[in-house]
Amino acid sequence: xxxxxxxxxxxxxxxxxxxxxxxxxxxxxxxxxxxxxxxxxxxxxxxxxxxxxxxxxxxxxxxxxxxxxxxxxxxxxxxxxxxxxxxxxxxxxxxxxxxxxxxxxxxxxxxxxxxxxxxxxxxxxxxxxxxxxxxxxxxxxxxxxxxxxxxxxxxxxxxxxxxxxxxxxxxxxxxxxxxxxxxxxxxxxxxxxxxxxxxxxxxxxxxxxxxxxxxxxxxxxxxxxxxxxxxxxxxxxxxxxxxxxxxxxxxxxxxxxxxxxxxxxxxxxxxxxxxxxxxxxxxxxxxxxxxxxxxxxxxxxxxxxxxxxxxxxxxxxxxxxxxxxxxxxxxxxxxxxxxxxxxxxxxxxxxxxxxxxxxxxxxxxxxxxxxxxxxxxxxxxxxxxxxxxxxxxxxx
Amino acid sequence: xxxxxxxxxxxxxxxxxxxxxxxxxxxxxxxxxxxxxxxxxxxxxxxxxxxxxxxxxxxxxxxxxxxxxxxxxxxxxxxxxxxxxxxxxxxxxxxxxxxxxxxxxxxxxxxxxxxxxxxxxxxxxxxxxxxxxxxxxxxxxxxxxxxxxxxxxxxxxxxx
Numbered sequence: 001x002x003x004x005x006x007x008x009x010x011x012x013x014x015x016x017x018x019x020x021x022x023x024x025x026x027x028x029x030x031x032x033x034x035x036x037x038x039x040x041x042x043x044x045x046x047x048x049x050x051x052x053x054x055x056x057x058x059x060x061x062x063x064x065x066x067x068x069x070x071x072x073x074x075x076x077x078x079x080x081x082x083x084x085x086x087x088x089x090x091x092x093x094x095x096x097x098x099x100x101x102x103x104x105x106x107x108x109x110x111x112x113x114x115x116x117x118x119x120x121x122x123x124x125x126x127x128x129x130x131x132x133x134x135x136x137x138x139x140x141x142x143x144x145x146x147x148x149x150x151x152x153x154x155x156x157x158x159x160x161x162x163x164x165x166x167x168x169x170x171x172x173x174x175x176x177x178x179x180x181x182x183x184x185x186x187x188x189x190x191x192x193x194x195x196x197x198x199x200x201x202x203x204x205x206x207x208x209x210x211x212x213x214x215x216x217x218x219x220x221x222x223x224x225x226x227x228x229x230x231x232x233x234x235x236x237x238x239x240x241x242x243x244x245x246x247x248x249x250x251x252x253x254x255x256x257x258x259x260x261x262x263x264x265x266x267x268x269x270x271x272x273x274x275x276x277x278x279x280x281x282x283x284x285x286x287x288x289x290x291x292x293x294x295x296x297x298x299x300x301x302x303x304x305x306x307x308x309x310x311x312x313x314x315x316x317x318x319x320x321x322x323x324x325x326x327x328x329x330x331x332x333x334x335x336x337x338x339x340x341x342x343x344x345x346x347x348x349x350x351x352x353x354x355x356x357x358x359x360x361x362x363x364x365x366x367x368x369x370x371x372x373x374x375x376x377x378x379x380x381x382x383x384x385x386x387x388x389x390x391x392x393x394x395x396x
Numbered sequence: 397x398x399x400x401x402x403x404x405x406x407x408x409x410x411x412x413x414x415x416x417x418x419x420x421x422x423x424x425x426x427x428x429x430x431x432x433x434x435x436x437x438x439x440x441x442x443x444x445x446x447x448x449x450x451x452x453x454x455x456x457x458x459x460x461x462x463x464x465x466x467x468x469x470x471x472x473x474x475x476x477x478x479x480x481x482x483x484x485x486x487x488x489x490x491x492x493x494x495x496x497x498x499x500x501x502x503x504x505x506x507x508x509x510x511x512x513x514x515x516x517x518x519x520x521x522x523x524x525x526x527x528x529x530x531x532x533x534x535x536x537x538x539x540x541x542x543x544x545x546x547x548x549x550x551x552x553x554x555x556x
Contacts, residue, residue: 076406085405134406141447143424144410144434149402156405257427322442377443 010054014043018272029139031132033334034366036272037359040279041287058277065274066339067230067244068267073130073159074248075256075263079199082249085156092150092312093157096330099308101126103300107293113351116172120344123165124358125301129334129366130155136370137329140377147309147326150316154308154330162336163192163246166239169340173347174237184237191238192246199250206250210259219262222251241339271335278338278359281345286356294360301365302372305330321380328376332369337362410434414441431455460526484546485516486553488535494553500527508548510541 017039018032025032086093104125108118133155137143167188171181198206210225212218226247233243251259309327318326341358344350399413404424412422412434420436422444431454435446450458488495494502505511515522515529516536522529531537537553539546 081403081405084403130406141432141434141444143404143407143432144412144422144436144444144447146442148410149404152405152407319440319442321440325443 007054007057011057014039014054014058014273014276015269018276022272030370031129031135031332031334031366032272033129033132033275033338034363036275037279037338037363040276041282041284041359043276043280055280058273058280061270061273062277062342063240063274064227065267065270065272065277066241066342067226068263069271069274069335069339070241071226071230071244071248072260072263072267074245075251075260077156077159077249078252079196079203079249082156082160082196083200085153086160089150089153089157089312092308092315093154093161095311096154096158096308097126097161099304100301103297103304107297108354111293111351111353113354114349116175117344117350117354119169119172120340120350120354121357123169123340124337124361125297125304125333127158127162127333127336127340128155128305128330129332129336129369130159132332132334132366132369133329136332136373140373142325142329145322145325147313147316147318147322147329150312150318151309151326151329154312159245163242164189166242166340166343167192167237169343170237170239173344173350175347175349187236188238188242191233191236192242195243195246195250199246203250203252206247207253207255210251211255215258215262218255218258222259222263223266239343274342275335275338278342278345278355282355282359286353287360290353290357290360294357294364297357297361298364298368301333301361302331302368321377321384324380324383325373325376328373331365331372333362333365412436433458480542481540482543482546484539484550486537486539486546486550488531488533488537488553490533492531492533492553493555494531495533497531498527499525499529499531502549502552504539504549504552507552508541508545510539510545510549512537512549513540514538 018036021035021039022032025035101122104121104123105118108114108121113121133151137148137151142148168185171184171188174181174184176184210218210221212221226244229247230240230243233246234240248256306324306327309325309330310323313323313326337358341355345355397413399411402410402412404410408424408426408428410422410424412420414420419438420441422434422436424432424434424447426432429452431450431452433446433448433450434444437443437445499512502512512525513523514537515525515531516538517532517534531553537549539549541549
């Protein structure tokens with residue numbers, strides 16, 4: 001068969017399979033991410049359907065997928081919202097960071113994977129999937145609840161932390177010496193600051209630059225600018241994803257809405273390709289040996305996020321029911337945990353078991369997270385009722 | 397009445413208040429234009445018991461039914477996008493095809509994207525006129541929209 005036709009057949013089969021999985025996911029209103037990962041495991045190395053030619057093509061698509069994921073995330077927020085959140089919920093955000101990065105760091109160190117892997121694993125266990133959480137809260141009608149602003153501000157804080165963390169991770173993974181590493185970190189910090197200032201003060205000019213009369217013009221300009229900045233950021237060791245995130249932040253207002261509508265279909269396609277690609281590079285056979293560790297980490301991840309919700313909720317003066325809901329809403333992990341683990345794939349200094357561990361961890365928590373959120377409200381009510389009954393009994 | 401306003405980063409804005417009879421109500425305004433009408437638990441004001449999603453047209457209809465006009469909000473919305481936006485006053489001239497016909501008949505918003513936000517008649521202002529509002533010759537119509545949109549409304553009112 002012709003090389004080109006094999007590529008088309010393989011890629012077409014993958015995308016078609018993803019479409020069917022997405023339909024299943026939406027039928028049961030669960031996140032499609034774990035299904036995409038499973039599809040990636042089924043295709044490719046050690047899976048049931050090895051791919052002959054399309055791996056490279058899928059790899060390029062996956063890279064664009066990461067960039068678009070972060071870009072559309074940036075579009076959700078304005079620079080003002082980010083700065084405001086940083087001021088108002090820095091302490092809760094730090095509690096979230098410390099509580100949830102610790103299990104990952106500890107596991108990596110206990111397994112003897114070294115400090116670099118510990119930095120990666122800390123990120124993998126830390127970040128909540130803002131996509132899944134926002135969807136779950138919308139589906140359950142939680143947007144009106146008192147804890148919702150708290151949960152959202154924690155998500156914003158996490159995303160901001162990513163903007164600092166990803167360049168650090170990129171530098172650490174590059175394995176350069178201390179001085180060179182410090183230099184590239186400096187460059188990264190400077191770039192992030194410059195872009196944030198531009199976004200805050202001169203966002204209008206960026207918008208003028210990409211403005212177009214037709215959707216076509218806008219789509220091409222925005223996509224081009226995003227990929228270009230992402231590439232430049234990568235060149236400066238800032239990480240392509242952060243570059244894209246910052247472009248998203250610089251765009252706001254009506255333009256951001258149109259850009260989001262235009263780019264969301266592209267993001268859905270390439271992000272799905274990204275999850276498949278991550279699965280492709282993971283041999284399903286490698287999952288079993290790490291399953292125990294992943295399950296333990298998942299339990300720890302549930303406990304630490306619940307504790308985060310409980311503590312941050314108490315600081316915000318919320319009722320126990322609302323605090324339990326806040327913790328449950330934070331449990332899902334998803335896209336960014338895989339993005340972080342994806343950066344570490346193929347780096348020789350990293351233990352090869354890290355990829356499968358991250359995949360298993362996300363598979364578990366992307367499924368359990370929304371279920372836990374659904375169970376949280378009735379459980380919290382039962383607890384509240386029992387506490388009230390006990391108080392009444394004591395009074396009588 | 398105190399209306400509490402909270403930012404929901406990435407989603408939009410939430411307004412909520414407590415009624416005189418101690419029920420808490422809220423509205424979540426999404427960036428996308430969707431509105432959620434939220435009713436809180438009688439015993440636990442932190443928790444929503446009902447959340448109804450409304451599209452912009454439904455939200456408008458509900459607001460009209462409740463007897464409030466959304467004009468202030470609409471103007472605020474328009475002010476946010478102030479660049480490229482104009483407000484124009486257009487007279488309904490004698491012999492206009494829409495003199496003695498209703499606002500709904502013009503279908504101005506669907507045809508031009510511009511909104512008729514008020515009508516001035518004999519120094520009296522009819523804010524946020526409804527579709528069944530009947531124009532008379534001599535009315536001055538206040539239109540907000542893009543330059544093309546408001547021009548198109550002027551053409552419609554003059555020539556049909």
